[in-house]
Amino acid sequence: MGVAYSVGEVDHLYTFFVQWSPEIYTKGKGKKKHRQPRFFIREKHQNRYLVVKKKTVAVINKLLSNPVNPAAKTWEIIALKESKRRQSLCSSLDSVEEEPEYLEEAEDALPVLCDHSQLLGDQHLEKLAAHMPARTQGYPWQLVYSTAIHGSSLKTIYRNTASLDSPVLLVIKDMHNKVFGAFSSDPFKISKYCYGTGETFLFSFNPDFQIYRWSGENSYFVSGNLESLQIGGGGGGFALWLDTDLYHGSSFSCPTFRNASLSTHEDFIIQDLEVWTVQNGDNR
Incomplete structure (x- = not known):
């Protein structure tokens, strides 16, 4: 109140x-x-x-x-x-x-977080902010999903992002304490087709910061269903794949971003996961 x-x-x-x-x-x-x-x-x-x-x-x-x-x-x-x-x-x-x-x-200045992050420190924010699209610069970031708060459920991510009309930042920490993820130009949703734009990119602190932008080779940015969330594709695997329980994940090189595996191992176990949205004047 x-x-x-x-x-x-x-x-x-x-x-x-x-x-x-x-x-x-x-x-x-x-x-x-x-x-x-x-x-x-x-x-x-x-x-x-x-x-x-x-x-x-x-x-x-x-x-x-x-x-x-x-x-x-x-x-x-x-x-x-x-x-x-x-x-x-x-x-x-x-x-x-x-x-x-x-x-x-x-x-x-660093971006303003409206909520506490279990995964993002100042060193992460500084690197990420430098590569965020111009339309997101100077606006606060709001936490819309966290395994620490909401449990481990892909359905909950879809539910919490259903009303959004803004980009989202997915941040993952695996059992090897590696932090990586993706910026999606569109909020996560269930869709038969791929969605998103060339603003979408991957990142990894493994341990040095790496960013992988759209290669232009295909437009397989993001797709999702009740069983999994996929980012990038067109090759032998997805750049980032998460299962419905947000427990298992995988990361392979793919043509969409021409990326290296974001985690230490191509198959990984998720320790913590957060999804943030960037609020701006059009989303209030």
């Missing part, structure tokens, strides 16, 4: 956020810290800004997403890229908002 604030209390949110997280900055104050995030809170009418730390953005986002909360009408969390896009649409110099000095520094 969300927390509601009276109109009078809205004016105190600005002070509240500063006191709650002293490492955030208001417009024109303070100097650059070690790392700046991609998100900031903007007071719509007063043009005041607060940089959002990675650990606090999810909590503040839940607060401001409550439609009955007056603060939601006054404050908003927007991405750096969205701020720049809005400014580029302004035709009058008088209407152009001055951009806070620290916003240029936010470009190097």
Whole structure:
């Protein structure tokens, strides 16, 4: 249940956020810290800004997403890229908002995770973010499935992604503690035919980071049924194959991505698995 604030209390949110997280900055104050995030809170009418730390953005986002909360009408969390896009649409110099000095520094920030990940650390996020499509950059990642939370079931993945209209990131850890997976341009679903686009790619931290993009040789990106999920194909095996219980998996070289096996062994046992979706303005 969300927390509601009276109109009078809205004016105190600005002070509240500063006191709650002293490492955030208001417009024109303070100097650059070690790392700046991609998100900031903007007071719509007063043009005041607060940089959002990675650990606090999810909590503040839940607060401001409550439609009955007056603060939601006054404050908003927007991405750096969205701020720049809005400014580029302004035709009058008088209407152009001055951009806070620290916003240029936010470009190097890690993606914001709205939920805790058992598999992704900062070193993983940094590598993956550099290769994500431009349409996903600067937006938070939300956990939609985890074996640690939802159990091991491919059907649950399909159920949890059924309402999505956004790309998904599949992350796997096998029994040899190798982390690998795939970015799919489309959410996972049951389909008679392959789906997806050339944005889809494979990755592996095994132990060095490797990425395998679409080769252009075929379009066997993703396909799924109740028995298994398959990514890549056209050769002797799939680039990534998962069984219905999310227990057994396999990874072979295939023409779609011209990849090496993502795991240490072509056949592997799944230890943990997560599916993330990248929220953007079109998916809210």
